[in-house]
Amino acid sequence: MTSLIERLWYAKGRPLFVLTPFSWLYRAVAESRRRKANNINAGKLPVPVVVVGNITAGGTGKSPLTAWLVDEIRTAGWRPVILSRGYGGKSSGYPLLVTEDTLPSLAGDEPVMLAQATGTPVVVDPDRCRGAAFALDNALGDVLISDDGLQHYRLPRDIELAVFDGARGIGNGALIPVGPLREPVNRLDTVDFVIVNGATTSDEEGRVPPEALSGxxxxxxxxxxxxxxxxxxxxxxxxxxxxxxxxxxxxxIAGIGNPTRFFDTLKGLGAKQIAVPFPDHHRFRPEDL
Structure with a gap:
């Protein structure tokens, strides 16, 4: 069902236009939550906060970008800490400090993957402000990177990065459920950088021309x-x-937000594959393999 909906989101036109009233409702709720969060924003934190996120549903490459940022920031002499919601995890208590040996069933698969890939502290908490306070109280680092935190407005931030899949872009440009957008495109007016995963056109400094991504x-x-x-x-x-x-x-096999990109990578390597996509964050069983 999920893959069918995504195909409709990224197809020409708006096949799900009959759901437009629900998009209006979604927007009203999202804007209400944003106003409420801004009213109770705790103010600037004593360390820099970088938010990596997107305005579209599905995978765009946020976690790999987060891992790369960790390496770059650490090379510059800082001590980064990753904040994550921990989607799919069921810990008995939060905040949860994730290590390379933490079970994905507790923390979620992406936080454990990031801990293993980077070796940096990862703090999981659905309340990212509480997670940030935990990281600071325990002197875990001096830079906070919030993975998939663009819509968590209560967390103060210094830099926002919005990530897009270069092949899919904003799809049909409509809000959920008619289209893939979590927020209107004008939300990008307030972010600092737009990162295009899989961009086919860029200059020597990696800049992407404005016309490269429609909309x-x-x-x-x-x-x-x-x-x-x-x-x-x-x-x-x-x-x-x-x-x-x-x-x-x-x-x-892949249980990620946009498995097509993964399968295309394998195809580009010359593999003769039978591709089997699973839902994002799928909990694999032996029979799945």
């Missing part, structure tokens, strides 16, 4: 491209080069 105009648009570096056997830890997939027959 989006922003003075600071930059390209982002994901490149596979190695294949990892999760059971043995053995690694292989991505090029080793050339001509290989494989069964590829």
């Amino acid at each position: 989006i105009k922003h003075p600071h648009m930059y390209a982002m491209n994901l490149q596979p570096t190695r294949l990892v056997n999760l059971k043995t830890g053995e690694t292989r080069s991505p090029e080793s997939l050339q001509g290989q027959k494989i069964r590829s």
Whole structure:
């Protein structure tokens, strides 16, 4: 059902236009929540806060960008901490400090993945302000990066990055449920940078021309491209080069927001695949494999 809805969102026209009254309701609720959050905003925090998010539903590449930012910020001499809502996790209490060994069933799959990929502290809490306070009270770091936090308005922020899939953009430009937008496109007027994942056009500094992404105009648009570096056997830890997939027959599975991009990457490596998409954050069972 989810994949069907997404196909309609990113198709020409607005096949779900009959749901327009629900889009009006969605917008009214979202704007009400934003006004309420702004009224109780706690004010500026004593450390820089970077928010990585998007205004579209589904995967755009936020978590890989967050991991890259962690490396860049750490290289510059700072100590970053990641804040996450922990979607899919069911901890008995929050805030939850995530380590490489934390169970995804407690923290959610993405926070554990980020902890393993970066080695940086990850704090999970549906209330990101409380998570931020925990990170500061325990001196975990001196920069906070909120993964998928664009709509969590109670959290003060210094920099906002909105991430888009370069192939899908804003889809039909309508709000949920008629289209994929969590917020109107003019929300981008208040973000600092727009990041285009999979941008096909950019200059030497990575800047994307305004006309490259239909429906989006922003003075600071930059390209982002994901490149596979190695294949990892999760059971043995053995690694292989991505090029080793050339001509290989494989069964590829993915439980992410936009599995098509993952499958296209494998296709580009020359793999002869049977692609099996699963819902985002799917809890895999042995029979799924």
